[in-house]
Every structure is written in structure tokens, then in C-alpha cells.
Amino acid sequence: MSDRWAIAATPDGGAELAPLGPDGLPAGGVRREPSLVEAVRGRPGVARWVWRSTAAVYPRLLAAGVRVDRCYDIEDAETLLLGHEGRHGEPRSAAAALARLRHAPVPPDPPQRAAEPGSQSSLFEPQPVHVPLDDLAAVYADQQRRHDATAHPDRMRLLTATESAGMLVAAEMTAAGLPWRADVHRAVLGELLGERYAGGEPRRLAELADEISAAFGRRVRPDLPADVVRAFAQAGVKVSSTRRWEIESIDHPAVKPLIEYKRLYRIHTAHGWSWLQDWVRDGRLRTEYLPGGTVSGRWVTNGAGALQIPKVIRRAVVADPGWRLVVADADQLEPRVLAAISRDPGLMEVAGRDADLYQSISDRAFASDREQAKLAVLGAVYGQTSGDGLRNLAVLRRRFPRAVAYVDDAARAGEEGRLVRTWLGRTCPPAATAGDQDGEGVPQEDQPSGPAGAPGEFVPGYASTNARARGRFTRNFVVQGSAADWALVMLAALRRACAGLAAELVFFQHDEVIVHCPAEEAPAVTAAIREAADLAGRVTFGDTPVRFPFTTAVVECYADAK
DNA sequence: GAAGACGGCGCC
DNA sequence: AAAGGGCGCCGTCTTC
Structure with missing residues (x-):
């Protein structure tokens, strides 16, 4: 059996599917089957399912008890590739991608809608435009070629593959819900x-x-x-x-x-x-997870404000009887990521230990004042403009010059109107907000855009204020976004490790993950989390000494984890 | 009466 | 001590 198959849901609940050859095009005839679910269930040997949209297909499979190991989400990859090409605003649907390929009029994307309490969410909405399987495969094959044209094709391939894995995790977490005691x-x-x-x-x-x-x-x-x-x-x-x-x-x-x-x-x-009343049913908090919902690649949830649950309310998150919550929180993720992407020798050295990174930095540069060291690092990452942070930033710059230069370069790129990317290649949208001058964006060539800031009317002070804000955004983007890259790889690895267990991922919040599992699986899950973190460090950033330790807790109640 | 801006605050 | 980055969601106020 071929390892990659493309599949397209048909409006009647059936599917078109075909094995794919090395060029990404159908290698055999296209089959038509009456049941999408049975078509997938009957082919457990398929290593990767290539489909239009995970959110459109996978919930139906999950509802029928069918899981897949890997997928490739064409519309998600289209979004990432368009971004890398400096074409953020263009429609990202498979139908639009096909139209571009055929030099035909490009249809706009259908509007998104917010989740309503109690609804089954957008995941169960009917297909928008049916794209026949041959056409879908043509888009996929073209995307494979577009990966090769990026700055780092291997990283870009990792990004799209991993975000596709994230889509699977998200659909599974959405289906599972977070245990919640009303x-x-x-x-x-x-x-x-x-x-x-x-x-x-x-x-x-x-x-x-x-x-x-x-x-x-x-x-x-x-x-x-x-x-x-x-x-x-x-x-x-x-x-x-x-x-x-x-x-x-x-x-x-x-x-x-x-x-x-x-x-x-x-x-x-x-x-x-x-x-x-709105969001908790049958002992589970119901929300919808959207990987890559922010420009930096962080996830968002649609409904329930599920990533902003106040700490006091977390007492309601309680494992089922006989089960446990394994709560894992990455330690000082952002400065560790900065060490990995900047390759600053001094910062890599301190980040090469599991010990509290802010404490290690303060021991070296801040007379053991941990709070000062933490503020200095956060100031560097967020673009602090005044106060004590600035003085501390100077200390940081002297001790970790390459790390600070990395974020300073990103800030300058933003101020000059250039694009910046995360380590894996997620690209920040251009400064001009949709629809104004300069609309079609700036392709690969990172051209300097003359005097920084917006063209058009000139108001003294206005453009430079905007440019500085833009610099703070891009400065933060490269760190926060690369941390999101790492987290995605970690999640994909953890999902794979949990595949043979009853354990399921039930929550993910930027640098924190919760696995719900039978009590006897908790040690294996804890070990799997540490292994996933190590693997993610190597796979994402290559050969660096940087470590990515987690603080883990096995608890019955989320509030007891801290 | 719906839609959007705004102030405010929860999380990371 | 000062008020940096990313979000979602609430209620109020304004506007059409």
C-alpha cells in the first residue's frame, strides 16, 4: 500500500480517494466509496492522509471512533506557504489555490463565524466548495514544489507537517473536552x-x-x-x-x-x-482549539475563553475517578528558545542546564537578583522602552550579545517594513493592514522600504511611533513564534507517544499541556512528556546544547499542580 | 437593534 | 519600577 493517500469528502458522506506517487499526484485510479469513515477505517496501513481541511474531515472520523496517525492539511499549508511568500491576504481555500494554479478567477474565502454556546461548532459544517480529488492532488503537488522555493525547505516542510499534526491534536482535544466538575x-x-x-x-x-x-x-x-x-x-x-x-x-x-x-x-x-451553563456539558468543558490562530502561531480557542481560565476556577478541573491529570509546564521557554535561535554561546551554555534559567542568568550577570534578570530578559523579548529594564538590558547585551542582537535585528526589520520569520518559517504579516496602500505585500526580496513607516499622509511623530510599535511586534514575534514552533513539534511527539495508551491530551496553552490518563499510566505519560520535549528541541532547532525541561505534576485537580 | 470601538482584565 | 509582546471576552457606549 502506498504510504500517502489523498482523500476528499463528497457531499453525500462518501469519499474520493487515491494513493499518491512520489510527485504527489494520484498514482492509481481514483476510487469512489460510499462512506468516508469506512474508507479510512479500512486502510489502517496508510501512513499519511492528504486532505483539504482537518477541521472539515477529522471530527466525523473521531465521532465514529476512527483515528489517523498523520495527515497533511492542504488549506493550512496553503496559509503558511502564502505567508512565507509575502501574500498573507490572499484567499487560502483549496478552491482558491486551484484557481491560482489554473490562472482562473480566485474565489474569496467563506467568512468565519464565532462559536455559539452548545453548538457543535463549525467543525460539522457542510463542505464549502467541493474540490475533486484530482484537483486537490494538483494543489498538493504544487505545494510540495513551493516548499522547495523557501529559505529553508526542510524547516518549512517540518512546519507544515507539524501544524497538520497539531490539527489532529486540536480536533482530538476538541472532541475530548477538559474534565470539568460543575x-x-x-x-x-x-x-x-x-x-x-x-x-x-x-x-x-x-x-x-x-x-x-x-x-x-x-x-x-x-x-x-x-x-x-x-x-x-x-x-x-x-x-x-x-x-x-x-x-x-x-x-x-x-x-x-x-x-x-x-x-x-x-x-x-x-x-x-x-x-x-454555556460551555460545560456532561462533565467536560467544550471549546474548539484552533492551531495557528494567532500570527505568531500560538493557538486560540473559539468559545469559552478557554485559554484565559482564572487560576481560582481551575479547582473545577478534576480527573475522572481512578484517573489523573498530568500537568506539564515548560520551564522558561522563551529565553531557551532565544538561546536556540540566536546561537548565543553564553545563553546556550546556561540554557543547556535544567536549572532555573533566570536564576542562572542572574548568578552570572545580576548579582543573583532573579527578578531583575527575569525582567531584563522579558524586556529584551518584549521591547521594553524605559525604566530599570533598559539599564538591565545593557547588562544583558554585554553578557549575551548575539541573543540581544538577534531580537534587535528583528525589531529593526520590523521598523524598516521588512518581513521576519520564525525558526521554522512562519512569517509575520506585513505592516500595512489589509486593504491599504502597498496591498499586495512584498515578495521574498526583503527590500528596504525607504523612510520607515506608512506611506500616505505624513503626521509628525506618527510614522515613527508606528514603526517602533512594529519593531516591538517583530522583536517579540521571532521568539514567541519560534516557541510556538517548538511547542507544536513537542505536541506531535507527545501525541504519538500516547497513541498506545488510554491517555488523552485534554488541554494545551502555549507552553503547558494536560494529559488525562488512568492513574497507572501517569509515570509513562510523565516520561513521554520529557522525551517529547527533548525530541522537539533537536528536531526543531537542530544541534544545540539547549535543554527544554518541564515541570510536571500528577494530580487529581488542576489547581493542585502549582 | 445590530455592529463596532473601547476600557478593562484574565491567561501565556 | 513601569506600563513591552500575543490573545478572547465582557459590558458599555456610540453609530448607523
């Missing part, structure tokens, strides 16, 4: 917010609002920033906003209850009773 969640809400008055207002919020009003000497609505700013002004305190960092140093009796109100109000509105 009764525990309700108990936490009761403790924090008190019982609800008629109309849904929690007692504790009402009490805090009263305290705040009493402190100001008049009725104040703490959920209205404008009202709070006015109240402070009447009390003789000028504030430009009611953000916590701005008001917390003010000496006024309203500050303490106000900050507490904001904390609890947030929990009530974003992760309270109605959230529970």
Missing part, C-alpha cells in the same frame, strides 16, 4: 461571590459596590470606568483610567474594595454561572 465550579463561585440576589446580582459584588460608594460619599457604579474616573476627580485625585496598575498606589479608601470588585466582577462575567 458542582466544584459552583462551590467556588459561591465562596467568592456569595449567593445571587434576584436578577442574578451576586451578594458580594453588591456589598463591594456599597463600600465603594460609601468611600466616595456618593453612589458610584464601579463597572462604569467613566463614573469611577469622575468620582476620583471629585475626591481630588486625577486618574486617566481605572486600570488596576494606575489606581492601586492611590491612597483612598475606595481603592481596596474597587480592586476587589474588579477581580470578582471579572470572574462573575467571564467565568461565572452563565459561562458554566
